Amino acid sequence: MENNKKIKQLTKSVIDNQDQVLTTNDGVPIYDNNNTLKAGDRGPSLQQDHIFYDKLGHFDRERIPERVVHARGSGAHGVLEIHEDISEFTCAKFLQKGVKTPLFTRFSTVAGFKGSTDLARDVRGFSVKFYTEDGNFDLVGNNIPVFFIQDAMNFPDLIHAVKPEPDKEIPQAASAHDTFWDFVSLMPESAHMIMWVMSDRAIPRSLRMMEGFGVHTFKLVNKDGKGTFVKFHWKPKLGVHSVAWNEAQKISGYNSDFHRQDLWDAIESGNYPQWDLGVQLIPEEDEFNYSFDLLDATKIVPEEVVPVKIIGTMTLNKNPDNFFAETEQIAFDPGRIVPGIDLSDDPLLQGRVFSYMDTQNYRLGGNFHEIPINRSIVQKHNNQKDGSSRIDILKGNVSYFPNSKASGCPYQAMWKGEEGFVSHKQKVDGAKVRARSDSFADHFSQATLFYRSQSEEEKQHIINALSFELSKVNDPKIRERQVAILYQIDPTLAQKVGDNLQITPPTELDELTLKFARQNHPNYPIQPKKVEVEKSAALSMKVGKGEGTIATRKVAFLVSEGVEKQSIDALKNALEKQGAEAVLISTKVGDLTLDNGEKVNIEHTYTTDPSVCFDAVYTPAGASVDVLKNNADYYEFINDAYRHCKVLAFAKGTEKLLDKSFVEKDAGVFLANENDQWVDGFIDMLKKHRVWELEESRKVPS
Ligand code: HDE
Numbered sequence: 234m235e236n237n238k239k240i241k242q243l244t245k246s247v248i249d250n251q252d253q254v255l256t257t258n259d260g261v262p263i264y265d266n267n268n269t270l271k272a273g274d275r276g277p278s279l280q281q282d283h284i285f286y287d288k289l290g291h292f293d294r295e296r297i298p299e300r301v302v303h304a305r306g307s308g309a310h311g312v313l314e315i316h317e318d319i320s321e322f323t324c325a326k327f328l329q330k331g332v333k334t335p336l337f338t339r340f341s342t343v344a345g346f347k348g349s350t351d352l353a354r355d356v357r358g359f360s361v362k363f364y365t366e367d368g369n370f371d372l373v374g375n376n377i378p379v380f381f382i383q384d385a386m387n388f389p390d391l392i393h394a395v396k397p398e399p400d401k402e403i404p405q406a407a408s409a410h411d412t413f414w415d416f417v418s419l420m421p422e423s424a425h426m427i428m429w430v431m432s433d434r435a436i437p438r439s440l441r442m443m444e445g446f447g448v449h450t451f452k453l454v455n456k457d458g459k460g461t462f463v464k465f466h467w468k469p470k471l472g473v474h475s476v477a478w479n480e481a482q483k484i485s486g487y488n489s490d491f492h493r494q495d496l497w498d499a500i501e502s503g504n505y506p507q508w509d510l511g512v513q514l515i516p517e518e519d520e521f522n523y524s525f526d527l528l529d530a531t532k533i534v535p536e537e538v539v540p541v542k543i544i545g546t547m548t549l550n551k552n553p554d555n556f557f558a559e560t561e562q563i564a565f566d567p568g569r570i571v572p573g574i575d576l577s578d579d580p581l582l583q584g585r586v587f588s589y590m591d592t593q594n595y596r597l598g599g600n601f602h603e604i605p606i607n608r609s610i611v612q613k614h615n616n617q618k619d620g621s622s623r624i625d626i627l628k629g630n631v632s633y634f635p636n637s638k639a640s641g642c643p644y645q646a647m648w649k650g651e652e653g654f655v656s657h658k659q660k661v662d663g664a665k666v667r668a669r670s671d672s673f674a675d676h677f678s679q680a681t682l683f684y685r686s687q688s689e690e691e692k693q694h695i696i697n698a699l700s701f702e703l704s705k706v707n708d709p710k711i712r713e714r715q716v717a718i719l720y721q722i723d724p725t726l727a728q729k730v731g732d733n734l735q736i737t738p739p740t741e742l743d744e745l746t747l748k749f750a751r752q753n754h755p756n757y758p759i760q761p762k763k764v765e766v767e768k769s770a771a772l773s774m775k776v777g778k779g780e781g782t783i784a785t786r787k788v789a790f791l792v793s794e795g796v797e798k799q800s801i802d803a804l805k806n807a808l809e810k811q812g813a814e815a816v817l818i819s820t821k822v823g824d825l826t827l828d829n830g831e832k833v834n835i836e837h838t839y840t841t842d843p844s845v846c847f848d849a850v851y852t853p854a855g856a857s858v859d860v861l862k863n864n865a866d867y868y869e870f871i872n873d874a875y876r877h878c879k880v881l882a883f884a885k886g887t888e889k890l891l892d893k894s895f896v897e898k899d900a901g902v903f904l905a906n907e908n909d910q911w912v913d914g915f916i917d918m919l920k921k922h923r924v925w926e927l928e929e930s931r932k933v934p935s
Pocket of ligand 1: 300301302303306339340341357358359360373374375380384385386388446447448449530563564565580581582584585588589590592593
């Protein structure tokens with residue numbers, strides 16, 4: 234394993250309790266861990282019970298402040314391997330061809346508390362800490378390439394608006410409430426991001442099936458100090474896939490740890506998730522050549538305009554040993570950059586450089602960089618000592634610079650002609666102002682580009698999501714103000730959402746929205762520049778990311794006593810050949826007897842693991858049909874799978890079960906008695922993730 238170096242460092246801190254006597258935190262062996270010290274076995278407890286104080290005192294302080302945003306998250310260790318030469322653009326050691334760098338990745342939702350559901354409609358955080366030979370580099374990105382706001386000053390307001398409302402602390406992990414839509418309907422710069430979060434991108438099928446983006450424009454810097462603008466992309470090897478909103482809601486009820494479990498299980502079973510690392514490279518000279526400003530985090534650089542160059546692959550190959558010590562205590566900070574990479578002047582990014590450091594100091598305390606998961610793999614050397622929870626012991630009486638008593642050590646790299654971090658040389662010129670450039674004033678062109686690039690089915694999901702969210706808004710003024718924004722994006726979109734809310738879309742922005750927009754841009758609205766592309770296939774999950782592998786997909790086999798082994802194997806073997814998994818679902822856990830007398834162990838039932846937890850459904854043949862034909866949970870299972878546009882198959886003799894369901898025989902339903910090629914057809918359809926073309930006829934509740 235290539236992440237050995239970091240793992241080795243971490244294992245130094247891993248404690249194995251096997252065959253060890255229980256001790257206090259000071260290592261004193263504990264004789265009795267059941268009883269407090271008392272005056273007589275029915276008497277009052279004694280204040281001198283140092284063993285009890287050691288245990289309860291620790292327990293009382295076991296919680297630390299959760300992250301103010303992105304509190305809910307799951308992480309894993311891994312490695313990045315670079316396979317393309319981009320030395321022309323960057324001298325970053327970890328980005329050189331052939332280099333393998335250990336890393337830790339943490340995925341998260343934004344709005345919910347630490348214990349909230351994984352399936353909330355939300356942006357997903359996609360943070361990677363690279364333990365490079367030049368120190369740590371943190372790429373703290375999201376699964377959506379743009380953001381709600383342009384300037385860091387608005388961030389606390391955005392978050393206050395989306396978090397549960399402060400009087401009653403409702404709703405949890407949801408943007409569908411008044412304060413969020415109040416805020417965004419007054420901030421038209423959020424229009425593009427709103428399109429993304431109302432799309433299925435905000436409800437991924439798996440953390441392993443989402444893209445990642447650095448969002449901001451960064452800079453690569455080569456050995457001669459030449460800079461190149463760069464956008465970072467993560468492209469999942471398993472494709473980009475989502476669930477339908479109705480599935481997300483149900484999964485939240487059945488298994489609110491769905492994504493966390495999925496990531497853990499995949500890694501435990503050796504199905505290591507992988508992403509390709511891509512870069513969009515933009516020469517500095519081209520900075521002003523686009524219809525948008527490269528420093529504006531509400532804009533993408535369309536892939537058709539600047540292609541994504543794949544340079545390496547990230548593999549997540551080890552689960553954490555301890556959630557708190559690793560996933561909870563990892564401290565990301567976009568200000569952690571290494572030689573060869575620099576920040577751009579994006580005012581959102583600049584604000585982040587303060588906020589993360591500050592929040593980690595509050596959340597974890599000073600010296601959080603000495604916590605094992607945050608330590609660089611290279612030894613740090615500086616004159617900082619003291620501070621809370623200091624772990625390292627700095628030798629000697631010299632802790633200042635310059636010094637002669639320690640021969641000037643630790644020395645600056647320049648003194649010995651060695652390489653060190655040098656900021657990219659950039660001319661800066663301007664009056665000191667609190668202002669926003671008019672090059673940030675086009676709020677709708679890319680929102681329109683996103684919407685137009687979606688397939689008809691995806692558009693319908695966006696309409697449904699907006700209708701759902703705005704229906705949850707109580708204040709009719711807010712609903713109308715947002716529909717006015719939708720009109721600027723696409724009049725038909727506004728019309729369709731308006732129909733669901735009984736609102737005739739206003740053709741102009743609301744006066745209040747204009748008032749706020751004009752604070753930044755006095756001449757708002759400003760005629761936008763002509764966009765480079767009308768549509769971008771890369772923005773659609775159906776068109777751009779569609780058919781691919783079925784590896785790691787889970788197919789539910791609906792069985793009961795007497796099911797035919799041969800009928801199970803007919804599909805199971807074919808699925809397993811392509812890396813998918815057959816999961817038997819029955820009425821009870823424990824032993825199940827097949828038609829040949831063989832016993833198999835059942836771990837999932839119709840009620841513990843319903844259809845929403847699977848990608849496709851198959852009913853094998855056998856005496857089991859007689860049990861299932863009277864089982865309401867079975868019908869709920871296949872009905873749900875059907876409505877969620879999944880592919881279904883029925884072995885010979887099980888087709889009669891359809892009569893009591895509302896499953897219609899359509900192109901996504903394979904009946905073995907009518908189609909000899911049903912196994913191939915089933916697998917081909919599964920490759921598309923969902924039977925997109927049947928969305929309308931199956932009336933998918935999305
Ligand atoms: Fe964050 N963000 N953010 N953010 N963010 C935090 O840092 C902040 C932004 C992102 O897995 C906090 O450790 C400001 C954009 C992720 O631990 C905090 C602004 C993007 C994570 C913070 C932004 C992100 C955070 C809270 C606007 C995508 C989780 C706890 C200027 C590029 C990291 C913490 C993890 C976490 C501040 C905007 C992504 C408060 C001020 C844009 C993935 O520091």
